[in-house]
Amino acid sequence: MRTPAVVMLSVLILTASVACAPAAPTPSGAAPQGVLRQTEDQIARTAASLRRLDDMPLFEMTYHGGYDVEAPLTDAELARKGDGWACSLFHRPGEFGRNFDWDPNPAMVIHSRPPDGYASLSLADVSYLFPPGARPDLSAAQDRRRLAHAVLTPFDGMNEKGLAVGLAQAPDARLPARTQGRTVVSGVRIIRLMLDRAATVPEAIDLMRRYDLDFTGGPQLHYLIADRAGRAAVVEYADGRMNVIDDRYLTNITMYGADRATKLADRRYRLLTEGGGTEAMELLKRVAQHHTRWSIVYDLENATAKIVTAQRWSRVHDLRLSADG
Template sequence: MRTPAVAVLSALALAASVACAPTAAGPPPKPSPAAPQGILRQTADEIARTSASMRVLDDLPLYEMTYYGSYDAEAPLTDAELARKGDGWACSLFHRPGEFGRNFDWQPNPAMVVHNRPPGGYASISLVDVSYLFYPRIKPKLTKAEDRRRLAHAVLIPFDGMNEKGLAIGLAQAPDAELPAPGAGRTTVSGVRIIRLILDRAATVPEAIELMRRYDLDFTGGPQLHYLIADRAGRSAVVEYAEGRMNVIDDRYLTNITMTGADRATRMADRRYRLLAEGGGTEAMKLLRRVAQPHTQWSIVYDLDDMTARIITAQRWNRVRDLRLSAAD
């Protein structure tokens, strides 16, 4: 099921080729000399702080980091960029007032929790399958400078996340998709890069939808995708691409069925969709357990009100890890 690494990178973690912890009181530090620039725009200090924040949370393995610095959120992420020298997407998602939950069902790959406070953007926490930054079967080692640098790029490829405004988004594989024709003057980005842009720049579901309309997406070489987006005000929507247009569907559950044109009976015929829709009174993590599959890699519930999250990896349901928007909290 896994495509070659370069093809996967070009389709999932990257835009198409056509196209913080608070500091202690006291005087501000002198700016560090700028490091060589790629997509990541970090000073030497920011590189060191990002690298020092990386740690292993569990033996999935699940990593964690806080990203310091800025980045070019629209530039393509190439294998050459990742190699710079340095020191079944079958998923289930739901939204209900104050909560956004998802199972990420895929191959047993390393993952990472990413904390991010982009300059001029919203702080966020997100989850990433970091295997898309490495060649197949290679697990990163935090003791290697080049692996830490590759891992820093995880900030650009979130698979789900929540920002400080209580906006949450997650992706799932769609059976098929027909993307709109590229528009003049629009930037083309990948199916995961659009999540980064939304977490950085959108505070509400309407803002997220409007932002998506300003970009062309490219799913070449990888799964076709659709998205569930939700916000603190209780709004939610599925965004799906079909018949050459972007379709916005009023729903709060998402699995792997085509949502465009599907009536309620068609949706409820899908087992996982039905369990989610009928599980309104079930505790969120228990609901995710009901719809878990043998290949569920992580289950996460974002609290859109208090900016926390609970995560379970590899279906170890008795090992719940608490997360906060900022690793420093």
């Protein structure tokens, strides 16, 4: 039996008690709350934990409660009252590294230990939880509630089994036709599902095949998935189907049908393939762009990570899979 779940979020760090079973009943003592499942006491404890750590901005909070892992995050859900993804990713034995290159938005680290899933560490850009141009205000109850939803919007992450996943913008993607009766999830929610429920690359790919994806509201995406056993694959949607490509590097070029020469013509892809002997964070520095927001290296063996925000390379945050050590 698993211990009570704790999810730690922070823009960089968040912890939370979380149940990730779909359509979980509303907890006793709480009104129906949509995607988040919290009692009044859990809402108050979550709000009381919020604090600002640095000027990225980097926030920290402890999220108490549960969530529906398959329900969509609608504008109506995010507005509930509360008292270019240009990226570079690589995998090599024991390590998974990525630069998230986009607008200058706040970010959040999520430490999650659901009772019916795997513990994980992940990153999210929380601007997608707010109206365009808005900045989180920790003094506002509604903003604090919006931030709690970051547990459901990871952009990259690693779980306790050593599975790592990251997304990047794809030049073009044509998703398969919808399958009647199949759950539709967003391009970031599928990462939460993989982190919670998949231990290996084959399991993650099988899980992706059981959902229909929706890229509405954001760019087209493709994914790099890797595991502790050394397996890696790129998942990209083209020709109306999900394609699995044998590769361990990913930037923003079309991978499906591309030969090696075409891939190496992309500067960042080529630098990643040539960087086998380079320290992982240094390699991310080499492929960083002016709009790189975070650079993270996941240690798949030891379940730890190192992260640099806004290209401040001398300031490295050390992270653990669990906020409890």
